[in-house]
Amino acid sequence: MSNLGTISVIFDLDGTLVDSEPNYYEASRELLAEHGVEYTWADNEQYVGIGTQETLATWKHRYGIGVPVAELLTELDRRYLALARADTHVFPEMRKLVEQLHGAGVPMAVASGSSRAAIDAILAGTGLDTLLTSVVSADEVARGKPAPDVFLAAAALLGAEPAACVVLEDAAPGATAAHAAGMRCIAIPYVTAHADAPAFTAADLLLRGGQAEFTARAAWDYLASVSRP
Structure with missing residues (x-):
């Protein structure tokens, strides 16, 4: 004991x-920018604590992104991991x-x-x-x-x-x-x-x-x- x-x-x-969160925000901002979405820190605060897959499903619906959630997850993880390994x-x-x-x-x-x-x-x-x-x-x-x-x-x-x-x-x-x-x-x-x-x-x-x-x-x-x- x-x-x-x-x-x-x-x-x-x-x-x-x-x-x-700064790394997740930057990875998210870059990903959404590729789909024509402007994403701010204030936007990001809405998703603090929500699971990544749930967040991506929400974005797909809210922003009309025509890419499967699994594909978005792979790309977000790639961007995030590069940032996380450099500085967390x-x-x-x-x-x-x-x-x-x-x-x-x-x-x-x-x-x-x-x-x-x-x-x-x-x-x-x-x-x-x-x-x-x-x-x-x-x-x-x-x-x-x-x-x-x-x-x-x-x-x-x-x-x-x-x-x-x-x-x-x-x-x-x-x-x-x-x-x-x-x-x-x-x-x-x-x-x-x-x-x-x-x-x-x-x-x-x-x-x-x-x-x-x-x-x-x-x-x-x-x-x-x-x-x-």
């Missing part, structure tokens, strides 16, 4: 562990928390709406792959967030009961998915203007200021408090 009893921790990746920033307090949890023997997993290729590239490029070895991508489950599938699959991979899992999430669909899975949720909104979304206000710990407010110490203290009988 770890220093936090039976608690297991599940991390979302994009916007939670790493600041990948890990939030410093998140890295500190992962290192502390690893040192304490706390079971951890990553559960992300990104493709497995993107997740593996980011974890390897940032060195987090040596600390976070249990991974579930949206490719491996029937439904993406806000459905609970990816978090339930991560719990099963860890051999943990959902009620003993704490999810760290930056987006409302992910917070919804965590609660649907029967898990506690630490919410760190990537878009802080969204902090009043019902999924965030229902979180067990809400850090309204997002990553600017998040600290490894605050997260550890919360995990220690819920690990007590």
Whole structure:
């Protein structure tokens, strides 16, 4: 048993562990520009936390793109991976928390709406792959967030009961998915203007200021408090 009893921790990746949104935005902007669509950062904020395939299906319908979603996904992944491999920033307090949890023997997993290729590239490029070895991508489950599938699959991979899992999430669909899975949720909104979304206000710990407010110490203290009988 770890220093936090039976608690297991599940991390979302994009916007939670790493600041990948700028890379996703640039890849998306380039892809949509090829189809005659002007795409802004404000447009991009609408899709934070939504699975890639769901986002592409929405774009295909909204912008009248006559290309299959699978083809769009391949092209978006190609563009994104080139950017991600070149430069992906890990939030410093998140890295500190992962290192502390690893040192304490706390079971951890990553559960992300990104493709497995993107997740593996980011974890390897940032060195987090040596600390976070249990991974579930949206490719491996029937439904993406806000459905609970990816978090339930991560719990099963860890051999943990959902009620003993704490999810760290930056987006409302992910917070919804965590609660649907029967898990506690630490919410760190990537878009802080969204902090009043019902999924965030229902979180067990809400850090309204997002990553600017998040600290490894605050997260550890919360995990220690819920690990007590």
